[in-house]
Amino acid sequence: MSCSYCEERISDYLENALSAAERAVVESHLRSCNACSELVVGIKEVVEWGPTFPVYEPPAWLAARILVNTPRVARETWLDTLVSIGRWFVEPRIAMAIFTATLVLGWMGSRAGISPNWIKVFRDPAAIYYQTQGLMNRAYDEAVRAYYRSPLVTAIQSRIEEFREIS
Amino acid sequence: MRTTDAELVKGCLAGDHVAWETIVRQFHPRIYNLAYRFTGRFDEAEDLTQEIFMKVYRSLTSYRPESGALVIWMVRVGRNHIIDHYRKFKIERSQTGSIEVEYEKAEENPARYASPAQALEQRELSERVHRALLRVSEDLREAVILRDLEELTYEEIAEMLKLPMGTVKSRINRGRAELARLLKRESRG
Numbered sequence: 001m002s003c004s005y006c007e008e009r010i011s012d013y014l015e016n017a018l019s020a021a022e023r024a025v026v027e028s029h030l031r032s033c034n035a036c037s038e039l040v041v042g043i044k045e046v047v048e049w050g051p052t053f054p055v056y057e058p059p060a061w062l063a064a065r066i067l068v069n070t071p072r073v074a075r076e077t078w079l080d081t082l083v084s085i086g087r088w089f090v091e092p093r094i095a096m097a098i099f100t101a102t103l104v105l106g107w108m109g110s111r112a113g114i115s116p117n118w119i120k121v122f123r124d125p126a127a128i129y130y131q132t133q134g135l136m137n138r139a140y141d142e143a144v145r146a147y148y149r150s151p152l153v154t155a156i157q158s159r160i161e162e163f164r165e166i167s
Numbered sequence: 168m169r170t171t172d173a174e175l176v177k178g179c180l181a182g183d184h185v186a187w188e189t190i191v192r193q194f195h196p197r198i199y200n201l202a203y204r205f206t207g208r209f210d211e212a213e214d215l216t217q218e219i220f221m222k223v224y225r226s227l228t229s230y231r232p233e234s235g236a237l238v239i240w241m242v243r244v245g246r247n248h249i250i251d252h253y254r255k256f257k258i259e260r261s262q263t264g265s266i267e268v269e270y271e272k273a274e275e276n277p278a279r280y281a282s283p284a285q286a287l288e289q290r291e292l293s294e295r296v297h298r299a300l301l302r303v304s305e306d307l308r309e310a311v312i313l314r315d316l317e318e319l320t321y322e323e324i325a326e327m328l329k330l331p332m333g334t335v336k337s338r339i340n341r342g343r344a345e346l347a348r349l350l351k352r353e354s355r356g
Contacts, residue, residue, distance in 0.1 A: 008340060039347055043344060045347065046343045052292070055196075058199035066195060070221070161334070
């Protein structure tokens with residue numbers, strides 16, 4: 001058993017999270033390796049340090065400062081959220097993008113021979129909403145499935161994970 | 168009569184300043200200490216405490232009394248804020264000068280201990296380990312603080328940092344090992 005194998009398991013060893021077999025292997029290595037034994041002692045000290053960390057008194061003026069500053073901050077209500085979303089929609093760039101997207105989608109729909117049945121729409125306007133919702137849900141499901149099945153995404157994710165482990 | 172968390176929050180939402188003052192006075196030491204553990208600086212902990220309370224005040228409507236105590240919810244808001252702050256500003260501290268100043272301030276700042284002898288011993292150990300911890304790389308430090316100082320479970324840390332459980336465990340172990348080596352080097356020093 002190598003020192004790096006032992007080092008990777010020291011926290012689990014100290015927290016009694018190893019299986020009996022793994023624990024025996026780690027203990028046997030510790031008996032023969034001074035460096036790893038010293039590391040176990042050091043890590044144990046670190047683990048024991050946490051609960052003894054002192055509790056500091058905040059400065060006496062801190063609560064007053066927080067209270068003085070509070071009234072300047074308006075609490076966000078659902079109405080504020082709605083207004084901020086509305087504001088985002090009326091931004092010239094966003095409005096232009098929505099307008100352009102509507103035109104392009106309309107043009108693509110007419111090219112593809114898709115046109116709404118206006119009599120049906122007039123009789124049951126809610127049906128458009130439910131049909132669109134169903135269509136959107138199916139498209140979203142397909143997109144998510146395609147994303148997770150994509151070998152490129154899997155490869156990128158595993159590389160990122162490897163990079164994180166190394167760094 | 169003791170006011171419940173739900174009553175305090177309800178009072179705040181109705182514009183009752185006394186209710187808000189009760190929340191601030193009751194919980195600001197907890198938030199202040201949380202911020203100090205992450206930053207190791209008193210001035211930064213003071214600013215972060217202020218920011219966290221502003222965030223709490225703005226989002227009080229999202230607190231649900233049935234999901235737990237107010238302090239637990241506030242600490243969760245605080246941790247998320249500190250982690251965002253950490254990642255946003257990529258705090259790079261020069262360990263020499265600023266830490267010395269911090270410990271001078273710590274001397275003036277009496278911590279709560281059982282006896283003077285215990286206080287001295289605890290403070291020495293704490294200062295030594297915290298100083299070393301601030302030299303550990305940011306990702307590892309964050310994981311060690313959440314596990315060993317904030318005493319969160321591995322599952323909670325994985326959820327908070329949005330990382331796989333294996334990565335969290337590995338970071339905590341590597342962080343502890345790095346910290347142990349730094350302490351050893353320092354004691355031989």
